[in-house]
Amino acid sequence: MRGIVATLPARQGDIVSDKLKFGTSGLRGLAGELLDGSAQRYTAAFLLYLREVGKVGSGEVFIARDLRASSPAIAADVAAAIAGVGLTPVDIGTLPTPALALHAMANDAPSIMITGSHIPADRNGLKFYTPRGEITKADEAGILAALPKAGGPFPPAIPRDAFAQAGDRYRRRYLGLLPPGLLNGWRIGVFEHSSVARDILVSLLTRAGAEVLRLGRAESFVAVDTEATQDPLFSARQRWIDSYRLDGIVSTDGDADRPLVIDGKGGFLRGDLLGLLTARLVGAQSIVTPVTSNSAIETKGGVANVRRTRVGSPYVITGMEGARAGSEGVIVGFEANGGVLLGDTVTVNGVTLAALPTRDAVLPILAALSIAAQSRCGLADLTDAVGLSHALSDRIQDVNIDKAAEFVRRLTKETSYAAAYFVGAGKPVGLSSIDGPRFRLSGGEIVHYRPSGNAPELRCYVEAKTPERARTLLDWGLKAAAEAVGGTR
Incomplete structure (x- = not known):
């Protein structure tokens, strides 16, 4: 066990808070609102809905979480609800959201991530996945419709532990994407803070030959918004670059579905640039991205098809489904925050990457470093090379x-x-x-x-x-x- 069974705070009454709501990716609200019985109710409603539509899968449901103080107690509530509706909870611990989705999909199972992503530490949330990947807006409506039948409260349950297997599966996914020695001579800082991908990033970059400097590791949760480039959290970047002679700094948000890449001059590589670089690396023919991504993607993207959506991964997923129905080739979705959704199985540098239709921060980080290293240029040169506004x-x-x-x-x-x-x-x-x-x-x-x-x-x-x-x-x-x-x- 890795701490998912926790002593729960006193209940405020087993009701569904009307302050919780589905946002751009998952259900979000104050941590206390999730712990008033609502996390159990929404989990049960999600699984009842999957039963109704025949998507419940193998009978197991995988759970992961970020490093927020409230996440273990919410995860315990989620596990109780899973067992309460007759399914088997499986804990994979503190791992990236895409690692959870990858492992659950490989086991034909739904999954639930306990995370508030980049929002303040007093808030938290639930991200729901069917055995095929992240839910759509239609699925959200189905969950809400199932809430009156959710039942509860449910007694505590002890989930099976699968932390090692899930972490190994995610690391193996990217082993070899950066060939050993590709980053020889590079000095890269990993801004660790409370990212659940921090150790995985260090491992992958070290294996590719980089000298890796661990920076800013935090023992308590830090809310990192990778798009808020003026945040004081990033004020140390130039000092780190100068002190350690870094060629770049990489990081993610708390649950590792949004990347952060800083070049050797202290500049930020925009998320949509990282998405576009990833599309080029995997040979995409179609891009699906929200209206907030750079307006030059249609002319500079180098693909035949570009579909624009509202902000939020469920909308991007729906757009990717439309692109697939239109037979538009290899599909990559990404948001302006840089989270990349891989719509098709591809082979890159001899490594086969299975489709992963949920936001992933590690793939775009590796894509930017791979293209820069192979082009023998610095990260700072990539923006001008692509030609985005x-x-x-x-x-x-x-x-x-x-x-x-x-x-x-x-x-x-x-x-x-x-x-x-x-x-x-x-x-x-x-x-x-x-x-x-x-x-x-x-x-x-x-x-x-x-x-x-x-x-x-x-x-x-x-x-x-x-x-x-x-x-x-x-x-x-x-x-x-x-x-x-x-x-x-």
């Missing part, structure tokens, strides 16, 4: 959700409001509202606002012709929005 993003935290919703509504619906709002930035000449208002300005620049689906945050994405202009535009976009909705930068 300069893009940045960040978020305003602690916003009033109602104010943010009204702000987004007015920008989208009121032309005069939008024109007055953008006086300090440029003239809006185009608007897309697939997922929040995305304005094209007269100079070809992009400003896009989107309320987070997981936390009280408002995100801002910008694109411009130069990095300096992108920074200026993002600073303006954050400041102007903060004045409109409040919150903190």
Whole structure:
């Protein structure tokens, strides 16, 4: 056992909290809201729904978790609910979300990841997987419909331990993707914090010949948002690079489904660039990505088909299913945060990678390093080599959700409001509202606002012709929005 059976806090009553909701990837809420009986109820509803649609699989259900303080107790609740509906809980411990999905799919089993990903430490969540991979929005509706029949509370259960097998399967997946010696002469920092992929990354990079420096390991959970490049958490990067003469720094968010790559000059490689590099490495013919990814992907992506979606892996998965129905070749999905979904089994450098339709942070990290090493260039050269426009993003935290919703509504619906709002930035000449208002300005620049689906945050994405202009535009976009909705930068 690896700590999944925990002493649970006092219950607040076995009810389903109306504050929990499905966001861009999974069910999210305050940890206490999950521990009031809701984690049990949602788990039971998920499994009852799978029975109804004939997707329950082998009879086992795999569980993994991140390093949040609340995750062991929530995992214990999940295990109890699994046993309570007549299935067998199996614990794989603290491993990446894609490692859980990979192992469960190989065993024809559903799985549940206990993680809040990058959101604050007082929150947590559940990510649900069928035996075929991550759930869709239609599956979310099925889970909600099954909630009234969920039952509970359920007595504690002791799951079977499969930590070693699941971890080994995930590591073996990527052994050889970077051939031994490919990274000879490279010095790479692994920003460990509380990422569940930290030891796996060190192992893989060391095997490829890199000299690896372990940086910033944390014993308690740290909420790392890989898109929030101005976060003080990243302020040490230049000191690390200079002190240790690093060629780059890599990391992930807490559950390792979002990558972080920093070049040897201290610059961040955008997530959509990492996704595009991965698509090139695996020879993709089709890309599925949200509207927040770089607008130049259609012209610079080098693939025949690009499908745009709303933000969130369930939408990307639905788009990938559409691409498959259209026989659009090898499919890669990715989000602007860099999480890559591999839609087809491929062979790269003699290594066969099975399809893995859930966000994965390790594959895009290895793809960027592989392409840079084989091209004999630095990570900093990849951005210019691909030719994407300069893009940045960040978020305003602690916003009033109602104010943010009204702000987004007015920008989208009121032309005069939008024109007055953008006086300090440029003239809006185009608007897309697939997922929040995305304005094209007269100079070809992009400003896009989107309320987070997981936390009280408002995100801002910008694109411009130069990095300096992108920074200026993002600073303006954050400041102007903060004045409109409040919150903190």
